[in-house]
Amino acid sequence: MTTPAVKLTIIVERLLKPQVERLLQQAGLAGWSIFPGGGRGTHGIHRSQAAQLVREFAIIKFEVVLRDRAKAEALAQELTQDVMAEQPGLVWLENVEVLRGAKF
Amino acid sequence: MTTPAVKLTIIVERLLKPQVERLLQQAGLAGWSIFPGGGRGTHGIHRSQAAQLVREFAIIKFEVVLRDRAKAEALAQELTQDVMAEQPGLVWLENVEVLRGAKF
Amino acid sequence: MTTPAVKLTIIVERLLKPQVERLLQQAGLAGWSIFPGGGRGTHGIHRSQAAQLVREFAIIKFEVVLRDRAKAEALAQELTQDVMAEQPGLVWLENVEVLRGAKF
Amino acid sequence: MSVALDFLALFLTQLQKPTLAFLLGGMVLAALGSRLEIPDPIYQFIVLVLLLKIGMGAGMALRAADPVALLLPALGAAALGLVIVLLGRVTLCLISSVRREDGIATAGLFGAVSVSTLAAGMVIMEEDGLAYEAWAPALYPFMDIPALLAAIVLAQRARTRSGSGPRMRLLSLITDSLRGGALSALLLGMALGLVSRPDPVFDSFYEPLFRGLLSLLMLVMGMEAFARLAELRRVAHVYAVYGLLAPLVHGALGFALGWAIHLATGFSPGGVVMLAVMAASSSDVSGPPTLRVAIPSANAAVYIGTSTSIGTPVALLSIPLWMTLAEMVLQT
Amino acid sequence: MSVALDFLALFLTQLQKPTLAFLLGGMVLAALGSRLEIPDPIYQFIVLVLLLKIGMGAGMALRAADPVALLLPALGAAALGLVIVLLGRVTLCLISSVRREDGIATAGLFGAVSVSTLAAGMVIMEEDGLAYEAWAPALYPFMDIPALLAAIVLAQRARTRSGSGPRMRLLSLITDSLRGGALSALLLGMALGLVSRPDPVFDSFYEPLFRGLLSLLMLVMGMEAFARLAELRRVAHVYAVYGLLAPLVHGALGFALGWAIHLATGFSPGGVVMLAVMAASSSDVSGPPTLRVAIPSANAAVYIGTSTSIGTPVALLSIPLWMTLAEMVLQT
Amino acid sequence: MSVALDFLALFLTQLQKPTLAFLLGGMVLAALGSRLEIPDPIYQFIVLVLLLKIGMGAGMALRAADPVALLLPALGAAALGLVIVLLGRVTLCLISSVRREDGIATAGLFGAVSVSTLAAGMVIMEEDGLAYEAWAPALYPFMDIPALLAAIVLAQRARTRSGSGPRMRLLSLITDSLRGGALSALLLGMALGLVSRPDPVFDSFYEPLFRGLLSLLMLVMGMEAFARLAELRRVAHVYAVYGLLAPLVHGALGFALGWAIHLATGFSPGGVVMLAVMAASSSDVSGPPTLRVAIPSANAAVYIGTSTSIGTPVALLSIPLWMTLAEMVLQT
Numbered sequence A, B, C: 001m002t003t004p005a006v007k008l009t010i011i012v013e014r015l016l017k018p019q020v021e022r023l024l025q026q027a028g029l030a031g032w033s034i035f036p037g038g039g040r041g042t043h044g045i046h047r048s049q050a051a052q053l054v055r056e057f058a059i060i061k062f063e064v065v066l067r068d069r070a071k072a073e074a075l076a077q078e079l080t081q082d083v084m085a086e087q088p089g090l091v092w093l094e095n096v097e098v099l100r101g102a103k104f
Numbered sequence D, E, F: 001m002s003v004a005l006d007f008l009a010l011f012l013t014q015l016q017k018p019t020l021a022f023l024l025g026g027m028v029l030a031a032l033g034s035r036l037e038i039p040d041p042i043y044q045f046i047v048l049v050l051l052l053k054i055g056m057g058a059g060m061a062l063r064a065a066d067p068v069a070l071l072l073p074a075l076g077a078a079a080l081g082l083v084i085v086l087l088g089r090v091t092l093c094l095i096s097s098v099r100r101e102d103g104i105a106t107a108g109l110f111g112a113v114s115v116s117t118l119a120a121g122m123v124i125m126e127e128d129g130l131a132y133e134a135w136a137p138a139l140y141p142f143m144d145i146p147a148l149l150a151a152i153v154l155a156q157r158a159r160t161r162s163g164s165g166p167r168m169r170l171l172s173l174i175t176d177s178l179r180g181g182a183l184s185a186l187l188l189g190m191a192l193g194l195v196s197r198p199d200p201v202f203d204s205f206y207e208p209l210f211r212g213l214l215s216l217l218m219l220v221m222g223m224e225a226f227a228r229l230a231e232l233r234r235v236a237h238v239y240a241v242y243g244l245l246a247p248l249v250h251g252a253l254g255f256a257l258g259w260a261i262h263l264a265t266g267f268s269p270g271g272v273v274m275l276a277v278m279a280a281s282s283s284d285v286s287g288p289p290t291l292r293v294a295i296p297s298a299n300a301a302v303y304i305g306t307s308t309s310i311g312t313p314v315a316l317l318s319i320p321l322w323m324t325l326a327e328m329v330l331q332t
């Protein structure tokens, strides 16, 4: 019934949204989701609901479910090495089981 | 200390919120969480923070943690086959370990 | 390429945000993310996007990725037993694989 | 000849109206790739305030209105909603590349009414001093609901030929659509205007903010119209043609019917224009979810794209047309 | 007899006030299952602007006020807060179905003050031309803080009989409650009114928006009151009775005390009404988090439900009562 | 001596202005640990309305303005932007503890212009009846863009000594920065003011809300200034000194240049002050993302912290300084 798949999670600043989306699109992905948030890290505080003076520095989280593990790893690699090289953010992978597996 | 459990994630448009909630309630679930977001898929773009003309078409994500794996699978099945049949969205399952296992 | 790690998810009311953050900071964590949301549980409904009369009772979700499994379990234990003792919310752990493992 | 020139000159002056300028500004921004965004909660606040204001204004006017004077325009509005949907169904389904359910849903949206277009019509008329019956905006639901229901019934008929079942579900569809945020705000406003005395808060808040919030809404509509064009490009070109022509045809129908009522009962020239504006408009905020639930097999990208990307901008830009027409024909 | 009829007639006219109509409208919408929602950021903006406006107005008035005239009302407000909590504790804990801590927390909320009720009182009085000392809204914290502290002390006493430790924590509770969003906005407004000259921005922005934003807040309060009823239904019925009667009893206490101050110092009839409105009101925005932290063992659904679902609507609807009373008794 | 005293007295009166009081209030709140928060969508709405208003006002004025009168101030603004960046680069890079790229980026932000400071300048001047050319706010992009570009070119030069490649990327940086939300809103406003007739909506909405929304923005800026201080504390102290002195030096440069233009062309005293205010200000909303993309190796915490925590508050508080100076020197 369920199909094994991998979930790629990407936390970046809105600044990088266009680049991340371009990369996902080029990889031929069917879809992805975006959730606004905030956080704390080595680059200081990012507010999640209160006024964040610079809109482009707000945190967003991509969640991308895909079936091809190798592609997920390649994307993760490219993101951390190129797109997010000197930028705040992080990337991780998780194993999940999807329904309607044909969609992915 | 921790109890194995399963997390059911459901991404749908707000339009289906009442139906999904009814289903979860009928299944006797103790609780669930909802996170607003956006995304891209075969049904085009759903904005996450910018004006989304039709409120009912905004994306929300349900996260439901429960201990009964079979129930989670049955819910996932019913959601994808009935509630979300011709509608945008997706459903996946993940293994997690909860604390305060008695709550679930 | 990827490093195994654990993701600690904490769902609490905003009321407890300072306490949770203090705990995470004391544990020497490098960073964490926060996502606003809502939900339903034994303490009733928490709205996610509509007006929530008391701001402090809105739901937020912490996602904390760390490499030290034992520390994650200790944090989870302390959270559920002390910080969230009589309060709404839940905590769970998940296995993930991070990139740029050196960050954590 | 000179009449045509006069008409053109009048029309061009009208296009400089700030309301329409904000719409065009939004389109240009999106076309140039600007990252400007209106936050969703602000957008919702704007729509809420506009709807409460429209409803309250109409409700307050209804208190003093003569019920008989209301009858004909209300019937006319309902008839327009029905006729536009039937017309659209027939026209669109003549074309082979159009899936029947997509055609019906599109016709339904164009029969229904757009809040933003209605509000823009009110502001532009007020700026020009073209008076209308203050209760005229209350015609909105009389045109909107019949149009959506007609589309739903047509779609159900197309699927099954059994006539008994659907009638029951129809009532639940009506109540469900009335429970939607937009229509409940409008009806709440009307009820408040009718039974309470909201004049002080209306005059100090809703009325002064109306024009400004509308300008921001126009910005959103303009940006959205451009953004949805890309999605629309993938579907049959006939929708683009329909989206361009339908508002003009429907507006003309509305104007003609309004004119008839004008001759019969002295319905004001402003009221005639308002009927034309409502008829020309296509629903973009409240109609789509109703159709998505009721006609799930129709492709939402088609009907929403046609309405938001083409129908609404054309309807907005045609507002000065009906006003110019009224000025020349009805001797205001 | 004729006095009673006069009273009823006056009272019914008052109920048509737009402020209260929006409250009832919100309830009706929720009861009918409308999906209308006010976005949370808008709600927060509304509360912020109302609090800054109330604070600034009071602060500007305090600049010119006679400190001696302030003394008695401030003491009266504090006394009211304390008495209401003690009264509630005694009354509620007489009933066997009431858990002691739930009763104390509920009494604490009803002793504290509601921003929305206070703002509604100000707008309704202004609409009716009932003047009050412009610094009167500054009485808010004088009633609010003692009431919450009294509840917390009572709850701590109930748990332990050691009297030394808690006193320390009390100070930190006060500072923590002053740091909450609502009270800091109010105090910031007062400080700005006192030490700067905010008149231009007050007159051009805060004052004109006050009434309109309040109308939207009333909508939220109405919808929320209905929504929380379901949760309240699960708990002891005695809370429903308390929620219905307490605002009237407390308001009467406030009115009586205000009347005494009126006789003693010439405190205005509007000031008397404002004291009654504050006393009748129960905190729904700023009080609950303070109590949740300080009395974690109390069931929040009980005290918040009682206050939001019953206490606040009754307090809001009783505003015209105190005004009618003032008109008949104090010969304004 | 008496001149100095007069100056001080005038300056102190100015500090009571509500705009600055809100700024200080925000700082005090944050310092006291208040949990008050302005929701992000509200903040974005405020910035959007301010920018549209500034742009529209300037655009409407440009319609009637003499192009020749514009030329010198525009050139002056651009020159100021460039000179401030060069000066900052030289000054900051003299100090050994300063990383070259951090110094350049910081100088870039201080050469660029802050929306909030500009808006505050406009409101404070209007409150004082100090008139300026209505098109003067249109100088913003003339100072802002050259400053940011200068910083980017300096940084690129510092990295590579090849001069051909960067020139291409420069154009794309300009268009990208114009596409940012803030600059597009300003330019949209200017375009609307130039080509349409937005007067009715300007007078009924944008103008009346300007002052009030600015007061809330000042609150945000104050809270943010305090919050970022903690992050700034970790970096070299020289930035604190630069943040304190640069606005005063830059403002004086702007004032001097404006004075020269005043003598040459009759540029109004208000215009001179506006040039000083823009020069004194440092970008905190629109500049940072441009620099982050273009100079990724610079430490954002340094330049943003210096600008937001110190530069902007000092620039805001120096507004009355330039006005007092203008009053004493330019005999308004």
Ligand SMILES: Nc1ncnc2c1ncn2[C@@H]1O[C@H](COP(=O)(O)O)[C@@H](O)[C@H]1O
Residues within 6 Å of the ligand: A011, A038, A039, A040, A041, A042, A043, A044, A045, A046, A059, A087, A088, A089, A090, C030, C031, C032, C033, C034, C063, C064, C065, C066, C104
């Ligand atoms: N260990 C972590 N777990 C979860 N989120 C993190 C973690 N570290 C950083 N983040 C997120 O990534 C953003 C940027 O992190 P940094 O680059 O460390 O400043 C933070 O604001 C958080 O939202």
Ligand SMILES: Nc1ncnc2c1ncn2[C@@H]1O[C@H](COP(=O)(O)O)[C@@H](O)[C@H]1O
Residues within 6 Å of the ligand: A030, A031, A032, A033, A034, A063, A064, A065, A066, A104, B011, B038, B039, B040, B041, B042, B043, B044, B045, B046, B059, B087, B088, B089, B090
């Ligand atoms: N592969 C995916 N990974 C994560 N989210 C997805 C994915 N595909 C679709 N979604 C989400 O589901 C929504 C509807 O998808 P669709 O039905 O493909 O348009 C999108 O707007 C996304 O928010």
Ligand SMILES: Nc1ncnc2c1ncn2[C@@H]1O[C@H](COP(=O)(O)O)[C@@H](O)[C@H]1O
Residues within 6 Å of the ligand: B030, B031, B032, B033, B034, B063, B064, B065, B066, B104, C011, C038, C039, C040, C041, C042, C043, C044, C045, C046, C059, C087, C088, C089, C090
């Ligand atoms: N089983 C669950 N799965 C996911 N989220 C939950 C679950 N139970 C509770 N929650 C979240 O935790 C909050 C508090 O739960 P409770 O303490 O049960 O009222 C709820 O509002 C939900 O957001």
Ligand code: NA
Residues within 6 Å of the ligand: D084, D109, D110, D111, D112, D113, D114, D250, D278, D279, D280, D281, D282, D283
């Ligand atoms: Na129509």
Ligand code: NA
Residues within 6 Å of the ligand: E084, E109, E110, E111, E112, E113, E114, E250, E278, E279, E280, E281, E282, E283
């Ligand atoms: Na009270």
Ligand code: NA
Residues within 6 Å of the ligand: F084, F109, F110, F111, F112, F113, F114, F250, F278, F279, F280, F281, F282, F283
């Ligand atoms: Na500058």
